Amino acid sequence: MERTWRLDDGERVRTITGVRRPDWQGMTDPCPDCGARAFRHVATSGGRYECVDGVVTRRTDYWDAGADLLTQCLDCDAVLYKHPAFELCVAILDGAVKW
Numbered sequence: 155m156e157r158t159w160r161l162d163d164g165e166r167v168r169t170i171t172g173v174r175r176p177d178w179q180g181m182t183d184p185c186p187d188c189g190a191r192a193f194r195h196v197a198t199s200g201g202r203y204e205c206v207d208g209v210v211t212r213r214t215d216y217w218d219a220g221a222d223l224l225t226q227c228l229d230c231d232a233v234l235y236k237h238p239a240f241e242l243c244v245a246i247l248d249g250a251v252k253w
C-alpha cells in the first residue's frame with residue numbers, strides 16, 4: 155500500500171509518500187520481489203536524556219522513541235517500508251526544505 159500526503163508550508167506544496175507492503179512483514183521475511191535477505195534500513199532512536207554530574211545519560215528503560223523510517227532491498231532496490239517522514243527528513247537534510 156502506498157499513500158501520499160500534500161504538505162503546504164506557505165511557500166511550496168510538496169508531496170510525500172509512505173509505503174507499507176502487505177506481502178512483507180519484517181526483516182525476517184525475504185524480499186517479496188527477488189527473495190534477497192539483505193536490506194538497507196534507516197530508523198530513529200531517542201528517549202529520555204538526563205544530565206547527571208556532567209554526564210548525559212539516555213534512559214531507554216524509561217521511554218524509548220525508536221521508529222522505523224525506511225527498509226529497502228539491497229539487491230533489487232524495492233521499497234518494502236517507508237514512513238512518510240523519511241522523505242521530509244531527507245529533504246530537510248538536503249536543504250530542499252527550510253524550517
Ligand SMILES: [Zn+2]
Nearest residue numbers: 185188227230
Ligand atoms: Zn529485492
